Amino acid sequence: MTIHNREIADLLHRMADLLDIDGADAFRIRAYRQAAQTVGGLSESLADRVQAGADLTELPHVGERMAEKIKRIVETGRLDQLDRLEEDLPAELSELMQISGLGPKRVKALHQDLGVDNAADLKRALEAHRVQDVSGFGKKTEQTLSERLADREQHEKRTPLMEAEEIAAPLARYLEDIDGVRALTIAGSYRRRKETVGDLDILVTAEDDSPVMDAFVDYEEVGEVVSHGDTRATVMLRSGMQVDLRLLPQAAYGAALHYFTGSKAHNIAVRRMGVERGLKINEYGVFRDDERISGGSEQDVYDAVGLPFIEPELREDRGEIDAAEAGRLPRLIALSDINGDLHSHTDATDGNESLEAMAEAAAARGYAYLAITDHSRHVTVANGLDPERLAEQLDEVDRLNDRLDGRIRLLKGIELDILEDGSLDLPDEILSRLDLRVCSVHYKFDLSREKQTERILKAMDNRHFNILAHPSGRLINERPPYDLDLERVIEGAVERGCHLELNAQPWRLDLNDADSRMAKQMGAKIAISTDAHSGANFDYMRFGIFQARRGWLEPDDVLNTRSLDELQALLKR
DNA sequence: GCCGTTTTCGGCCCGACTGTTTTCAGTCG
Numbered sequence: 001m002t003i004h005n006r007e008i009a010d011l012l013h014r015m016a017d018l019l020d021i022d023g024a025d026a027f028r029i030r031a032y033r034q035a036a037q038t039v040g041g042l043s044e045s046l047a048d049r050v051q052a053g054a055d056l057t058e059l060p061h062v063g064e065r066m067a068e069k070i071k072r073i074v075e076t077g078r079l080d081q082l083d084r085l086e087e088d089l090p091a092e093l094s095e096l097m098q099i100s101g102l103g104p105k106r107v108k109a110l111h112q113d114l115g116v117d118n119a120a121d122l123k124r125a126l127e128a129h130r131v132q133d134v135s136g137f138g139k140k141t142e143q144t145l146s147e148r149l150a151d152r153e154q155h156e157k158r159t160p161l162m163e164a165e166e167i168a169a170p171l172a173r174y175l176e177d178i179d180g181v182r183a184l185t186i187a188g189s190y191r192r193r194k195e196t197v198g199d200l201d202i203l204v205t206a207e208d209d210s211p212v213m214d215a216f217v218d219y220e221e222v223g224e225v226v227s228h229g230d231t232r233a234t235v236m237l238r239s240g241m242q243v244d245l246r247l248l249p250q251a252a253y254g255a256a257l258h259y260f261t262g263s264k265a266h267n268i269a270v271r272r273m274g275v276e277r278g279l280k281i282n283e284y285g286v287f288r289d290d291e292r293i294s295g296g297s298e299q300d301v302y303d304a305v306g307l308p309f310i311e312p313e314l315r316e317d318r319g320e321i322d323a324a325e326a327g328r329l330p331r332l333i334a335l336s337d338i339n340g341d342l343h344s345h346t347d348a349t350d351g352n353e354s355l356e357a358m359a360e361a362a363a364a365r366g367y368a369y370l371a372i373t374d375h376s377r378h379v380t381v382a383n384g385l386d387p388e389r390l391a392e393q394l395d396e397v398d399r400l401n402d403r404l405d406g407r408i409r410l411l412k413g414i415e416l417d418i419l420e421d422g423s424l425d426l427p428d429e430i431l432s433r434l435d436l437r438v439c440s441v442h443y444k445f446d447l448s449r450e451k452q453t454e455r456i457l458k459a460m461d462n463r464h465f466n467i468l469a470h471p472s473g474r475l476i477n478e479r480p481p482y483d484l485d486l487e488r489v490i491e492g493a494v495e496r497g498c499h500l501e502l503n504a505q506p507w508r509l510d511l512n513d514a515d516s517r518m519a520k521q522m523g524a525k526i527a528i529s530t531d532a533h534s535g536a537n538f539d540y541m542r543f544g545i546f547q548a549r550r551g552w553l554e555p556d557d558v559l560n561t562r563s564l565d566e567l568q569a570l571l572k573r
Numbered sequence: 574g575c576c577g578t579t580t581t582c583g584g585c586c587c588g589a590c591t592g593t594t595t596t597c598a599g600t601c602g
Binding site: 035064104138199229234268274276282 | 575
């Protein structure tokens with residue numbers, strides 16, 4: 001069984017945590033954490049790289065010794081040094097470190113003084129009020145730990161971006177209405193448009209006498225006030241979302257915006273460039289010899305280190321700094337570049353609205369074209385179309401196109417099922433009458449990596465195959481991606497003149513950011529599609545755009561930025 | 574443990590808040 005990058009990253013993270021608890025050198029610990037981050041963010045399989053004899057030291061934060069360890073992990077599934085650490089420190093201690101308020105020192109104290117090795121032990125120790133007697137702990141700490149532990153049990157997942165927006169928008173409106181509040185930005189992964197958000201980091205500037213800090217903790221949705229100072233406060237909302245508010249001087253707003261937008265790895269890289277130039281960069285500004293020289297805008301920060309502005313979606317330390325230095329930052333795609341939608345359903349199958357209503361909704365968004373891609377017959381639960389019903393729909397599309405009089409052009413399409421043997425579930429005769437065919441895996445998610453890959457590649461051999469829909473099949477927080485050699489699938493798509501979808505449904509966002517970027521680099525074209533089941537669903541497009549931007553996509557990488565003529569040329573194979 | 578057109582040794586981001594201290598350690602972001 002080949003080991004996944006995620007598992008390698010987990011081992012390295014656990015190594016870092018146990019070293020931390022063991023009191024090892026802080027920079028050695030960080031080296032493991034950085035290497036784990038590199039491994040976790042990689043799209044192509046490290047196991048495959050190792051087998052191909054690739055030089056792993058080319059990866060950021062991976063040196064000779066780390067490369068050797070990763071090789072050993074790939075070969076044996078284990079890490080000797082970690083095994084040795086685990087003789088004295090239970091692996092579960094690493095999980096205790098995830099609990100907010102517990103770091104390496106306290107975890108070690110709990111382990112040594114109370115024999116607490118995991119969350120269940122901790123819960124018992126807290127209930128017996130034995131924690132407050134451990135040196136460095138007290139009654140208050142015991143209380144907060146009890147709350148955090150209970151909280152964690154009911155809410156441990158990151159929040160999808162769309163939900164985060166629904167929580168953030170009313171809070172932002174509430175804060176903006178407080179006396180004296182001037183500027184407000186939600187920073188952090190929210191601003192980087194990451195597919196899920198851990199917590200909200202809100203930055204405000206305000207008049208000196210503004211009651212914003214007090215008003216924040218009084219917000220009606222606040223469940224618990226975690227901390228409450230003059231310039232910084234943290235609350236837990238009743239939804240389970242943690243929110244940090246920071247009050248900043250106007251002059252420092254740009255520097256703070258940069259600092260709190262992150263990512264942490266990006267910030268460290270920028271600060272290091274600052275240090276090389278004799279500058280200190282923190283959330284209050286850019287300093288030379290303790291003298292503040294700028295920091296009112298984010299551009300000030302980038303100016304200080306000689307870089308052009310880097311869009312928040314790119315700030316993940318995935319090469320954006322090198323690209324900025326070389327003047328090769330992408331011109332990221334924007335919502336306004338989108339010219340149509342290539343995946344939508346009507347009430348003929350599992351959509352909620354008529355063909356005409358969908359056409360009108362798409363036209364209202366200024367689109368030049370909309371592909372109607374109802375389900376095919378294999379998806380019986382969705383009342384999938386057989387050849388006869390599809391033929392009827394095609395006639396209806398013709399009639400409607402006439403009535404629409406050029407306001408928008410409906411494309412004849414279908415969402416085909418890729419069957420287990422790699423065939424498509426409608427005959428070629430009817431498929432040849434269509435403008436495009438979107439093809440999906442909707443069942444048999446548990447095939448082996450080899451079989452799933454072959455299944456899709458075989459389907460692409462059919463010359464009617466145009467776009468592979470939601471290529472990984474994952475549902476955020478609900479269903480992991482099926483096992484697939486995505487690199488081979490992309491390669492196969494490029495060879496055959498097929499394309500891949502970035503499905504914009506907020507719970508799919510599939511392809512993800514890293515995979516979108518890999519597809520781009522391999523020369524694939526991507527359709528950003530909403531998979532709309534109602535007219536309102538066309539608004540999901542913005543989430544697809546966010547993910548695409550995080551994947552470094554430019555208008556030229558995307559199918560549905562094209563004019564109708566260009567699109568039709570690209571769909572020919 | 575990583576990294577390097579100043580360096581193969583000696584650096585590695587840094588400030589706010591809390592609770593337990595009695596001047597500061599631990600944690601977080």
